[in-house]
Amino acid sequence: MAELCTNSAEISLGKLFSAVLRRDLLLSFRRKSDLVNPLIFFVMVATLFPLGVSPEPNFLADVAPGVVWVAALLATLLSLDGIFRSDYEDGTLEQVILSPQPLMVVCLAKVMAHWMTTGLPLALMSPLLGVMLFLPVSAMFGMVVSLLIGTLVLSLIGAIGAGLTVGLKRGGVLISLLVLPLYIPVLIFGSGAVQAAVAGLPLEGYFALLGAMLALGMVLAPFAISASVRISVSG
Amino acid sequence: MAGSSWLPRWFYQLASPRWCYDITGKLLPSFFIAAILLLIVGVVWALAFAPPDYQQGNSFRIMYLHVPSAILAQSCYMLMAIAGVVGLIWKIKVADMVAYACAPIGASIAVMALATGAIWGKPTWGSWWVWDARLTSMLILLFLYMGVMALYAAMDNESMAAKAASVLSLVGLVNIPIIKYSVEWWNTLHQPATFTLTEKPAMPIEMWLPLLVMVVGFYCFFSVSLMLRLRNEIIRRERRSGWVRELVASK
Protein backbone atom coordinates (compact mmCIF):
# COMPACT_ATOMS: atom_id res chain seq x y z
CA MET A 1 0.00 0.00 0.00
CA ALA A 2 2.92 2.32 0.63
CA GLU A 3 3.68 2.33 -3.08
CA LEU A 4 0.12 3.31 -3.83
CA CYS A 5 -0.02 6.26 -1.45
CA THR A 6 3.23 7.88 -2.37
CA ASN A 7 2.97 11.15 -4.18
CA SER A 8 5.99 10.77 -6.41
CA ALA A 9 5.24 9.36 -9.82
CA GLU A 10 8.54 7.58 -9.88
CA ILE A 11 7.65 3.99 -9.07
CA SER A 12 7.51 1.68 -12.02
CA LEU A 13 4.25 0.41 -13.48
CA GLY A 14 5.18 -3.18 -12.75
CA LYS A 15 5.71 -2.37 -9.08
CA LEU A 16 2.41 -0.52 -8.91
CA PHE A 17 0.64 -3.42 -10.60
CA SER A 18 2.05 -6.01 -8.24
CA ALA A 19 1.38 -3.84 -5.18
CA VAL A 20 -2.29 -3.44 -6.06
CA LEU A 21 -2.57 -7.10 -7.00
CA ARG A 22 -1.01 -8.23 -3.72
CA ARG A 23 -3.24 -5.91 -1.71
CA ASP A 24 -6.44 -7.07 -3.40
CA LEU A 25 -5.52 -10.72 -3.08
CA LEU A 26 -4.70 -10.24 0.60
CA LEU A 27 -8.02 -8.48 1.19
CA SER A 28 -10.04 -11.20 -0.48
CA PHE A 29 -8.19 -13.96 1.38
CA ARG A 30 -9.09 -12.24 4.63
CA ARG A 31 -12.78 -12.40 3.68
CA LYS A 32 -13.00 -16.06 2.86
CA SER A 33 -16.75 -16.14 2.38
CA ASP A 34 -16.52 -13.81 -0.62
CA LEU A 35 -13.98 -16.19 -2.04
CA VAL A 36 -16.03 -19.33 -1.56
CA ASN A 37 -19.53 -18.06 -2.33
CA PRO A 38 -19.18 -17.88 -6.14
CA LEU A 39 -17.78 -21.41 -6.13
CA ILE A 40 -20.70 -22.76 -4.14
CA PHE A 41 -23.06 -20.89 -6.43
CA PHE A 42 -21.32 -22.42 -9.44
CA VAL A 43 -21.88 -25.96 -8.14
CA MET A 44 -25.47 -25.23 -7.08
CA VAL A 45 -26.52 -23.85 -10.45
CA ALA A 46 -25.09 -26.92 -12.14
CA THR A 47 -27.00 -29.12 -9.69
CA LEU A 48 -30.28 -27.44 -10.61
CA PHE A 49 -30.18 -28.68 -14.21
CA PRO A 50 -30.37 -32.42 -13.53
CA LEU A 51 -33.05 -31.70 -10.91
CA GLY A 52 -35.02 -29.32 -13.08
CA VAL A 53 -34.73 -30.93 -16.50
CA SER A 54 -33.67 -34.55 -16.49
CA PRO A 55 -31.07 -36.74 -14.74
CA GLU A 56 -30.62 -38.86 -17.87
CA PRO A 57 -26.84 -39.23 -18.55
CA ASN A 58 -27.03 -38.82 -22.35
CA PHE A 59 -29.08 -35.68 -22.11
CA LEU A 60 -26.81 -34.21 -19.41
CA ALA A 61 -23.70 -34.95 -21.45
CA ASP A 62 -25.34 -33.08 -24.35
CA VAL A 63 -26.09 -29.95 -22.36
CA ALA A 64 -23.03 -30.07 -20.07
CA PRO A 65 -20.86 -27.61 -22.09
CA GLY A 66 -23.58 -24.98 -22.07
CA VAL A 67 -24.55 -25.58 -18.44
CA VAL A 68 -20.98 -25.33 -17.17
CA TRP A 69 -20.40 -22.16 -19.14
CA VAL A 70 -23.65 -20.50 -18.13
CA ALA A 71 -23.01 -21.39 -14.50
CA ALA A 72 -19.48 -19.95 -14.68
CA LEU A 73 -20.85 -16.81 -16.32
CA LEU A 74 -23.48 -16.32 -13.63
CA ALA A 75 -20.99 -16.99 -10.84
CA THR A 76 -18.65 -14.36 -12.28
CA LEU A 77 -21.57 -11.95 -12.62
CA LEU A 78 -22.45 -12.47 -8.98
CA SER A 79 -18.99 -11.49 -7.79
CA LEU A 80 -18.56 -8.45 -10.07
CA ASP A 81 -20.08 -5.93 -7.69
CA GLY A 82 -17.27 -6.56 -5.21
CA ILE A 83 -14.44 -5.44 -7.51
CA PHE A 84 -14.73 -1.76 -6.63
CA ARG A 85 -17.46 -1.69 -3.98
CA SER A 86 -15.45 -1.82 -0.74
CA ASP A 87 -12.74 0.46 -2.12
CA TYR A 88 -15.41 2.94 -3.11
CA GLU A 89 -17.10 2.86 0.25
CA ASP A 90 -13.97 3.41 2.35
CA GLY A 91 -12.66 6.12 0.04
CA THR A 92 -9.64 4.22 -1.29
CA LEU A 93 -10.86 4.55 -4.84
CA GLU A 94 -10.97 8.33 -4.57
CA GLN A 95 -7.41 8.37 -3.25
CA VAL A 96 -6.27 6.16 -6.12
CA ILE A 97 -7.86 8.52 -8.64
CA LEU A 98 -6.17 11.50 -6.99
CA SER A 99 -2.78 9.78 -6.89
CA PRO A 100 -0.37 10.43 -9.79
CA GLN A 101 -0.26 6.75 -10.70
CA PRO A 102 -2.16 5.77 -13.87
CA LEU A 103 -5.64 4.55 -12.97
CA MET A 104 -5.63 2.09 -15.86
CA VAL A 105 -2.84 0.01 -14.33
CA VAL A 106 -4.56 -0.03 -10.96
CA CYS A 107 -7.82 -1.13 -12.59
CA LEU A 108 -6.09 -3.85 -14.59
CA ALA A 109 -4.43 -5.14 -11.41
CA LYS A 110 -7.79 -5.19 -9.62
CA VAL A 111 -9.34 -7.12 -12.51
CA MET A 112 -6.48 -9.62 -12.41
CA ALA A 113 -7.00 -10.05 -8.67
CA HIS A 114 -10.72 -10.57 -9.26
CA TRP A 115 -10.00 -13.19 -11.88
CA MET A 116 -7.51 -14.98 -9.64
CA THR A 117 -10.11 -15.21 -6.88
CA THR A 118 -13.11 -16.18 -9.05
CA GLY A 119 -12.28 -17.25 -12.61
CA LEU A 120 -9.20 -19.28 -11.79
CA PRO A 121 -10.81 -21.39 -9.01
CA LEU A 122 -13.94 -21.78 -11.18
CA ALA A 123 -11.88 -23.15 -14.04
CA LEU A 124 -9.94 -25.46 -11.74
CA MET A 125 -13.15 -26.71 -10.17
CA SER A 126 -15.00 -27.24 -13.45
CA PRO A 127 -13.87 -30.89 -13.91
CA LEU A 128 -15.94 -31.70 -10.82
CA LEU A 129 -19.01 -30.31 -12.57
CA GLY A 130 -17.96 -32.12 -15.71
CA VAL A 131 -18.06 -35.40 -13.84
CA MET A 132 -21.43 -34.56 -12.29
CA LEU A 133 -22.85 -33.85 -15.74
CA PHE A 134 -21.29 -36.91 -17.44
CA LEU A 135 -18.98 -34.88 -19.64
CA PRO A 136 -16.49 -37.22 -21.35
CA VAL A 137 -13.01 -37.13 -19.82
CA SER A 138 -11.50 -36.24 -23.19
CA ALA A 139 -13.36 -32.92 -23.08
CA MET A 140 -12.06 -31.84 -19.67
CA PHE A 141 -8.91 -30.24 -21.03
CA GLY A 142 -10.87 -28.12 -23.52
CA MET A 143 -13.30 -27.07 -20.81
CA VAL A 144 -10.63 -26.01 -18.33
CA VAL A 145 -8.58 -24.08 -20.89
CA SER A 146 -11.62 -22.34 -22.40
CA LEU A 147 -12.77 -21.36 -18.91
CA LEU A 148 -9.30 -20.10 -18.00
CA ILE A 149 -9.20 -17.76 -20.99
CA GLY A 150 -12.90 -16.96 -21.04
CA THR A 151 -13.37 -16.03 -17.40
CA LEU A 152 -10.56 -13.48 -17.68
CA VAL A 153 -12.45 -11.85 -20.56
CA LEU A 154 -15.60 -11.97 -18.44
CA SER A 155 -13.78 -10.24 -15.57
CA LEU A 156 -12.44 -7.55 -17.92
CA ILE A 157 -15.84 -6.80 -19.46
CA GLY A 158 -17.63 -7.08 -16.15
CA ALA A 159 -15.31 -4.58 -14.50
CA ILE A 160 -16.65 -1.95 -16.92
CA GLY A 161 -20.15 -2.56 -15.61
CA ALA A 162 -18.88 -2.65 -12.02
CA GLY A 163 -17.14 0.68 -12.54
CA LEU A 164 -20.26 2.27 -14.03
CA THR A 165 -22.51 1.15 -11.19
CA VAL A 166 -20.17 1.51 -8.21
CA GLY A 167 -21.60 4.91 -7.30
CA LEU A 168 -25.15 3.59 -7.16
CA LYS A 169 -26.68 2.16 -4.02
CA ARG A 170 -28.29 -0.81 -5.68
CA GLY A 171 -26.03 -1.67 -8.56
CA GLY A 172 -26.51 -5.44 -8.35
CA VAL A 173 -29.31 -6.01 -10.85
CA LEU A 174 -28.21 -3.15 -13.06
CA ILE A 175 -24.76 -4.71 -13.52
CA SER A 176 -26.31 -7.84 -15.01
CA LEU A 177 -28.44 -5.76 -17.39
CA LEU A 178 -25.41 -3.84 -18.61
CA VAL A 179 -22.95 -6.69 -18.82
CA LEU A 180 -24.88 -9.79 -19.94
CA PRO A 181 -25.37 -8.76 -23.58
CA LEU A 182 -21.64 -8.09 -23.82
CA TYR A 183 -20.91 -11.60 -22.48
CA ILE A 184 -22.66 -13.39 -25.33
CA PRO A 185 -19.66 -13.78 -27.71
CA VAL A 186 -17.54 -15.26 -24.90
CA LEU A 187 -20.33 -17.66 -24.03
CA ILE A 188 -20.76 -18.74 -27.65
CA PHE A 189 -17.09 -19.45 -28.28
CA GLY A 190 -16.42 -20.84 -24.83
CA SER A 191 -19.20 -23.40 -24.90
CA GLY A 192 -18.39 -24.00 -28.58
CA ALA A 193 -14.90 -25.01 -27.55
CA VAL A 194 -16.23 -27.52 -25.03
CA GLN A 195 -18.69 -28.91 -27.56
CA ALA A 196 -15.90 -29.32 -30.08
CA ALA A 197 -13.86 -31.09 -27.42
CA VAL A 198 -16.77 -33.47 -26.79
CA ALA A 199 -17.03 -34.17 -30.51
CA GLY A 200 -13.27 -34.69 -30.80
CA LEU A 201 -12.81 -31.78 -33.19
CA PRO A 202 -9.67 -29.60 -33.15
CA LEU A 203 -9.78 -26.88 -30.50
CA GLU A 204 -7.08 -24.49 -31.70
CA GLY A 205 -9.52 -22.30 -33.60
CA TYR A 206 -11.71 -21.74 -30.54
CA PHE A 207 -8.74 -21.04 -28.32
CA ALA A 208 -7.43 -18.61 -30.92
CA LEU A 209 -10.76 -16.77 -31.04
CA LEU A 210 -11.02 -16.65 -27.25
CA GLY A 211 -7.41 -15.48 -27.14
CA ALA A 212 -8.18 -12.77 -29.68
CA MET A 213 -11.05 -11.57 -27.51
CA LEU A 214 -8.74 -11.66 -24.49
CA ALA A 215 -6.11 -9.60 -26.32
CA LEU A 216 -8.73 -7.07 -27.43
CA GLY A 217 -10.15 -6.91 -23.91
CA MET A 218 -6.71 -6.50 -22.33
CA VAL A 219 -5.96 -3.57 -24.61
CA LEU A 220 -9.32 -1.77 -24.67
CA ALA A 221 -11.09 -2.66 -21.42
CA PRO A 222 -8.66 -0.83 -19.08
CA PHE A 223 -9.52 2.45 -20.85
CA ALA A 224 -13.23 1.85 -20.41
CA ILE A 225 -12.83 0.63 -16.82
CA SER A 226 -10.77 3.60 -15.72
CA ALA A 227 -13.11 6.03 -17.52
CA SER A 228 -16.16 4.48 -15.88
CA VAL A 229 -14.58 4.48 -12.43
CA ARG A 230 -13.59 8.11 -12.85
CA ILE A 231 -17.14 9.02 -13.91
CA SER A 232 -18.70 7.16 -11.00
CA VAL A 233 -16.40 8.59 -8.38
CA SER A 234 -15.99 12.19 -9.47
CA GLY A 235 -19.32 12.64 -11.22
CA MET B 1 -10.46 27.21 -31.11
CA ALA B 2 -7.33 27.64 -33.22
CA GLY B 3 -6.22 24.09 -32.52
CA SER B 4 -9.41 22.50 -33.77
CA SER B 5 -10.46 24.85 -36.55
CA TRP B 6 -10.88 21.86 -38.88
CA LEU B 7 -14.38 21.47 -37.47
CA PRO B 8 -16.97 23.49 -39.37
CA ARG B 9 -18.69 26.42 -37.75
CA TRP B 10 -22.12 24.78 -37.52
CA PHE B 11 -20.61 22.10 -35.33
CA TYR B 12 -19.91 24.65 -32.64
CA GLN B 13 -23.25 26.34 -33.21
CA LEU B 14 -24.98 23.02 -32.62
CA ALA B 15 -23.39 23.05 -29.20
CA SER B 16 -25.64 25.92 -28.21
CA PRO B 17 -28.94 24.48 -26.98
CA ARG B 18 -30.84 27.57 -28.00
CA TRP B 19 -29.49 27.57 -31.55
CA CYS B 20 -30.20 23.87 -31.76
CA TYR B 21 -33.75 24.41 -30.52
CA ASP B 22 -34.35 27.08 -33.16
CA ILE B 23 -32.87 25.15 -36.05
CA THR B 24 -34.77 21.95 -35.21
CA GLY B 25 -37.94 24.02 -34.97
CA LYS B 26 -37.36 25.22 -38.51
CA LEU B 27 -36.47 21.77 -39.84
CA LEU B 28 -39.31 19.90 -38.13
CA PRO B 29 -42.24 20.76 -40.44
CA SER B 30 -40.47 19.78 -43.66
CA PHE B 31 -39.18 16.52 -42.18
CA PHE B 32 -42.62 15.80 -40.78
CA ILE B 33 -44.31 16.29 -44.14
CA ALA B 34 -41.63 14.23 -45.89
CA ALA B 35 -42.00 11.42 -43.36
CA ILE B 36 -45.80 11.31 -43.63
CA LEU B 37 -45.77 11.43 -47.42
CA LEU B 38 -43.04 8.84 -47.85
CA LEU B 39 -44.55 6.47 -45.31
CA ILE B 40 -48.06 6.72 -46.81
CA VAL B 41 -46.77 6.25 -50.36
CA GLY B 42 -44.47 3.45 -49.22
CA VAL B 43 -47.15 1.59 -47.25
CA VAL B 44 -49.77 1.81 -50.02
CA TRP B 45 -47.23 0.77 -52.61
CA ALA B 46 -45.98 -2.08 -50.45
CA LEU B 47 -49.43 -3.37 -49.53
CA ALA B 48 -51.33 -2.96 -52.77
CA PHE B 49 -49.01 -2.53 -55.72
CA ALA B 50 -45.82 -4.48 -55.12
CA PRO B 51 -45.96 -7.89 -56.79
CA PRO B 52 -46.22 -10.89 -54.41
CA ASP B 53 -43.17 -13.03 -53.88
CA TYR B 54 -43.34 -16.26 -55.87
CA GLN B 55 -42.35 -18.34 -52.83
CA GLN B 56 -43.69 -16.47 -49.83
CA GLY B 57 -46.81 -15.02 -51.41
CA ASN B 58 -48.24 -11.97 -49.73
CA SER B 59 -46.54 -12.46 -46.37
CA PHE B 60 -43.38 -11.00 -47.85
CA ARG B 61 -45.06 -7.57 -47.63
CA ILE B 62 -43.98 -7.58 -43.97
CA MET B 63 -40.46 -7.09 -45.27
CA TYR B 64 -41.30 -3.45 -46.01
CA LEU B 65 -41.55 -2.84 -42.29
CA HIS B 66 -39.04 -5.40 -41.08
CA VAL B 67 -36.02 -4.37 -43.16
CA PRO B 68 -36.28 -0.59 -42.65
CA SER B 69 -36.80 -0.99 -38.91
CA ALA B 70 -33.84 -3.35 -38.63
CA ILE B 71 -31.62 -0.90 -40.53
CA LEU B 72 -32.88 2.02 -38.49
CA ALA B 73 -32.40 0.26 -35.15
CA GLN B 74 -28.74 -0.31 -35.99
CA SER B 75 -28.03 3.18 -37.27
CA CYS B 76 -29.81 4.63 -34.26
CA TYR B 77 -27.40 2.79 -31.97
CA MET B 78 -24.51 4.10 -34.04
CA LEU B 79 -25.83 7.66 -33.71
CA MET B 80 -26.31 7.21 -29.97
CA ALA B 81 -22.74 6.02 -29.48
CA ILE B 82 -21.27 8.73 -31.72
CA ALA B 83 -23.27 11.45 -29.99
CA GLY B 84 -22.10 10.07 -26.65
CA VAL B 85 -18.47 10.19 -27.76
CA VAL B 86 -18.88 13.76 -29.02
CA GLY B 87 -20.41 14.66 -25.67
CA LEU B 88 -17.55 12.97 -23.80
CA ILE B 89 -14.75 14.57 -25.82
CA TRP B 90 -16.03 18.07 -26.55
CA LYS B 91 -18.31 18.32 -23.48
CA ILE B 92 -21.22 19.34 -25.68
CA LYS B 93 -24.49 19.21 -23.78
CA VAL B 94 -26.63 18.92 -26.90
CA ALA B 95 -24.76 15.77 -27.93
CA ASP B 96 -25.58 14.22 -24.55
CA MET B 97 -29.22 15.10 -25.09
CA VAL B 98 -29.18 13.54 -28.57
CA ALA B 99 -27.77 10.33 -27.10
CA TYR B 100 -30.43 10.39 -24.40
CA ALA B 101 -33.20 10.91 -26.94
CA CYS B 102 -31.91 8.13 -29.20
CA ALA B 103 -32.19 5.34 -26.62
CA PRO B 104 -36.01 4.99 -26.32
CA ILE B 105 -36.59 5.49 -30.04
CA GLY B 106 -33.99 2.92 -30.93
CA ALA B 107 -35.39 0.44 -28.42
CA SER B 108 -38.92 0.78 -29.80
CA ILE B 109 -37.67 0.39 -33.37
CA ALA B 110 -35.76 -2.73 -32.35
CA VAL B 111 -38.98 -4.08 -30.80
CA MET B 112 -40.71 -3.37 -34.10
CA ALA B 113 -38.03 -5.21 -36.08
CA LEU B 114 -38.29 -8.18 -33.71
CA ALA B 115 -42.10 -8.24 -33.73
CA THR B 116 -42.38 -8.01 -37.51
CA GLY B 117 -39.61 -10.57 -37.86
CA ALA B 118 -41.44 -12.97 -35.56
CA ILE B 119 -44.76 -12.48 -37.36
CA TRP B 120 -43.05 -12.93 -40.71
CA GLY B 121 -41.41 -16.09 -39.40
CA LYS B 122 -44.76 -17.77 -38.66
CA PRO B 123 -45.91 -18.24 -42.29
CA THR B 124 -42.36 -18.54 -43.66
CA TRP B 125 -40.60 -20.82 -41.19
CA GLY B 126 -43.66 -22.19 -39.42
CA SER B 127 -42.85 -20.83 -35.98
CA TRP B 128 -43.00 -17.46 -34.26
CA TRP B 129 -39.42 -17.46 -33.20
CA VAL B 130 -36.37 -18.96 -34.83
CA TRP B 131 -32.94 -18.71 -33.27
CA ASP B 132 -31.35 -17.45 -36.40
CA ALA B 133 -28.41 -15.11 -36.48
CA ARG B 134 -30.13 -11.89 -37.47
CA LEU B 135 -33.06 -12.14 -35.09
CA THR B 136 -30.74 -13.08 -32.26
CA SER B 137 -28.36 -10.20 -32.82
CA MET B 138 -31.34 -7.84 -33.07
CA LEU B 139 -32.51 -9.19 -29.72
CA ILE B 140 -29.07 -8.54 -28.26
CA LEU B 141 -29.17 -5.02 -29.71
CA LEU B 142 -32.46 -4.52 -27.88
CA PHE B 143 -30.77 -5.72 -24.66
CA LEU B 144 -27.97 -3.20 -25.22
CA TYR B 145 -30.54 -0.42 -25.63
CA MET B 146 -32.27 -1.56 -22.46
CA GLY B 147 -28.99 -1.52 -20.54
CA VAL B 148 -28.33 2.06 -21.64
CA MET B 149 -31.87 3.10 -20.69
CA ALA B 150 -31.59 1.37 -17.30
CA LEU B 151 -28.34 3.21 -16.66
CA TYR B 152 -29.97 6.55 -17.49
CA ALA B 153 -32.86 5.70 -15.20
CA ALA B 154 -30.62 4.66 -12.31
CA MET B 155 -28.56 7.84 -12.17
CA ASP B 156 -29.98 11.06 -10.78
CA ASN B 157 -27.09 13.28 -11.78
CA GLU B 158 -27.70 14.16 -15.43
CA SER B 159 -24.13 14.84 -16.53
CA MET B 160 -22.89 11.73 -14.77
CA ALA B 161 -25.60 9.62 -16.36
CA ALA B 162 -24.73 11.03 -19.77
CA LYS B 163 -21.04 10.21 -19.36
CA ALA B 164 -21.71 6.72 -18.02
CA ALA B 165 -24.19 5.95 -20.79
CA SER B 166 -21.73 7.17 -23.43
CA VAL B 167 -19.04 4.88 -22.11
CA LEU B 168 -21.49 1.98 -22.09
CA SER B 169 -22.79 2.66 -25.60
CA LEU B 170 -19.24 3.00 -26.89
CA VAL B 171 -18.32 -0.35 -25.34
CA GLY B 172 -21.45 -1.76 -26.98
CA LEU B 173 -20.48 -0.27 -30.32
CA VAL B 174 -17.08 -1.98 -30.16
CA ASN B 175 -18.88 -5.18 -29.23
CA ILE B 176 -21.57 -5.12 -31.90
CA PRO B 177 -19.33 -6.45 -34.73
CA ILE B 178 -18.02 -9.17 -32.40
CA ILE B 179 -21.56 -10.09 -31.33
CA LYS B 180 -22.74 -10.10 -34.94
CA TYR B 181 -19.85 -12.23 -36.08
CA SER B 182 -20.16 -14.69 -33.23
CA VAL B 183 -23.92 -15.03 -33.55
CA GLU B 184 -23.67 -15.50 -37.31
CA TRP B 185 -21.01 -18.08 -36.86
CA TRP B 186 -23.17 -19.75 -34.23
CA ASN B 187 -26.16 -20.19 -36.47
CA THR B 188 -27.12 -19.15 -39.95
CA LEU B 189 -30.55 -19.86 -41.27
CA HIS B 190 -31.59 -16.46 -42.50
CA GLN B 191 -31.45 -15.44 -46.11
CA PRO B 192 -28.53 -13.21 -47.13
CA ALA B 193 -28.90 -9.43 -46.85
CA THR B 194 -31.93 -8.24 -48.75
CA PHE B 195 -31.04 -4.62 -49.12
CA THR B 196 -27.79 -2.95 -50.08
CA LEU B 197 -27.27 0.34 -51.84
CA THR B 198 -23.92 -0.53 -53.35
CA GLU B 199 -24.74 -3.82 -55.01
CA LYS B 200 -27.32 -4.52 -57.60
CA PRO B 201 -30.50 -5.55 -55.75
CA ALA B 202 -31.31 -9.23 -55.89
CA MET B 203 -35.04 -8.59 -56.07
CA PRO B 204 -36.87 -7.07 -59.03
CA ILE B 205 -37.00 -3.31 -59.24
CA GLU B 206 -40.75 -3.07 -58.58
CA MET B 207 -40.19 -4.83 -55.24
CA TRP B 208 -37.07 -2.87 -54.43
CA LEU B 209 -38.36 0.67 -55.09
CA PRO B 210 -41.07 0.68 -52.40
CA LEU B 211 -38.46 -0.64 -49.98
CA LEU B 212 -36.25 2.32 -50.79
CA VAL B 213 -39.21 4.67 -50.20
CA MET B 214 -39.90 3.00 -46.86
CA VAL B 215 -36.27 3.18 -45.74
CA VAL B 216 -36.07 6.90 -46.54
CA GLY B 217 -39.45 7.41 -44.89
CA PHE B 218 -38.26 5.63 -41.76
CA TYR B 219 -35.19 7.82 -41.57
CA CYS B 220 -37.38 10.94 -41.91
CA PHE B 221 -39.71 9.62 -39.20
CA PHE B 222 -36.70 8.94 -37.00
CA SER B 223 -35.41 12.49 -37.44
CA VAL B 224 -38.83 13.91 -36.58
CA SER B 225 -39.12 11.80 -33.44
CA LEU B 226 -35.53 12.53 -32.44
CA MET B 227 -36.01 16.27 -32.90
CA LEU B 228 -39.22 16.23 -30.86
CA ARG B 229 -37.54 14.43 -27.99
CA LEU B 230 -34.42 16.56 -28.28
CA ARG B 231 -36.45 19.76 -28.05
CA ASN B 232 -38.24 18.48 -24.96
CA GLU B 233 -34.92 17.61 -23.38
CA ILE B 234 -33.45 21.03 -24.24
CA ILE B 235 -36.37 22.81 -22.61
CA ARG B 236 -36.19 20.58 -19.56
CA ARG B 237 -32.48 20.97 -18.95
CA GLU B 238 -32.33 24.66 -19.84
CA ARG B 239 -35.40 25.54 -17.81
CA ARG B 240 -33.51 28.04 -15.70
CA SER B 241 -32.15 30.03 -18.64
CA GLY B 242 -33.78 33.24 -19.79
CA TRP B 243 -34.87 32.20 -23.26
CA VAL B 244 -36.77 29.15 -22.03
CA ARG B 245 -38.57 31.30 -19.45
CA GLU B 246 -39.59 33.72 -22.20
CA LEU B 247 -40.67 30.83 -24.40
CA VAL B 248 -42.80 29.36 -21.64
CA ALA B 249 -44.25 32.73 -20.68
CA SER B 250 -45.24 33.42 -24.29
CA LYS B 251 -47.36 30.26 -24.50
Next chain:
Amino acid sequence: MQFETMSEFITMDGHGLYVWLSYGIGLSIIIGNLVLPLFKRKELIKSLARRLRRENNTQ
Protein backbone atom coordinates in the same frame (compact mmCIF):
# COMPACT_ATOMS: atom_id res chain seq x y z
CA MET C 1 -52.99 -2.96 -58.16
CA GLN C 2 -52.31 -6.58 -57.30
CA PHE C 3 -55.76 -7.33 -55.90
CA GLU C 4 -59.09 -7.57 -57.71
CA THR C 5 -61.49 -7.12 -54.79
CA MET C 6 -61.43 -5.60 -51.35
CA SER C 7 -61.86 -8.94 -49.58
CA GLU C 8 -58.91 -10.34 -51.50
CA PHE C 9 -56.88 -7.38 -50.31
CA ILE C 10 -57.86 -8.05 -46.71
CA THR C 11 -57.30 -11.80 -46.66
CA MET C 12 -54.05 -11.64 -48.71
CA ASP C 13 -54.29 -15.31 -49.73
CA GLY C 14 -54.48 -16.45 -46.13
CA HIS C 15 -51.59 -14.31 -44.96
CA GLY C 16 -53.84 -11.38 -44.04
CA LEU C 17 -53.56 -11.92 -40.30
CA TYR C 18 -49.76 -11.78 -40.34
CA VAL C 19 -49.51 -8.85 -42.72
CA TRP C 20 -52.12 -6.71 -41.00
CA LEU C 21 -50.88 -7.60 -37.53
CA SER C 22 -47.35 -6.51 -38.33
CA TYR C 23 -48.49 -3.34 -40.07
CA GLY C 24 -50.67 -2.56 -37.07
CA ILE C 25 -47.75 -3.01 -34.70
CA GLY C 26 -45.47 -0.95 -36.92
CA LEU C 27 -47.99 1.83 -37.28
CA SER C 28 -48.69 2.01 -33.57
CA ILE C 29 -44.99 2.18 -32.74
CA ILE C 30 -44.46 4.96 -35.30
CA ILE C 31 -47.45 6.95 -34.08
CA GLY C 32 -46.49 6.37 -30.46
CA ASN C 33 -43.01 7.71 -31.13
CA LEU C 34 -44.51 10.87 -32.61
CA VAL C 35 -47.39 11.44 -30.22
CA LEU C 36 -45.68 10.68 -26.90
CA PRO C 37 -43.03 13.42 -27.24
CA LEU C 38 -45.75 15.90 -28.20
CA PHE C 39 -47.76 15.04 -25.08
CA LYS C 40 -44.65 15.22 -22.99
CA ARG C 41 -43.87 18.65 -24.41
CA LYS C 42 -47.31 19.92 -23.49
CA GLU C 43 -46.95 18.63 -19.94
CA LEU C 44 -43.44 20.00 -19.62
CA ILE C 45 -44.45 23.48 -20.72
CA LYS C 46 -47.44 23.40 -18.40
CA SER C 47 -45.32 22.48 -15.39
CA LEU C 48 -42.65 25.04 -16.30
CA ALA C 49 -45.30 27.75 -16.65
CA ARG C 50 -46.69 26.81 -13.24
CA ARG C 51 -43.25 27.06 -11.72
CA LEU C 52 -42.72 30.43 -13.42
CA ARG C 53 -45.99 31.79 -12.01
CA ARG C 54 -45.08 30.55 -8.57
CA GLU C 55 -41.73 32.28 -8.72
CA ASN C 56 -43.32 35.52 -9.91
CA ASN C 57 -45.86 35.43 -7.10
CA THR C 58 -43.31 34.95 -4.35
CA GLN C 59 -41.16 37.84 -5.51
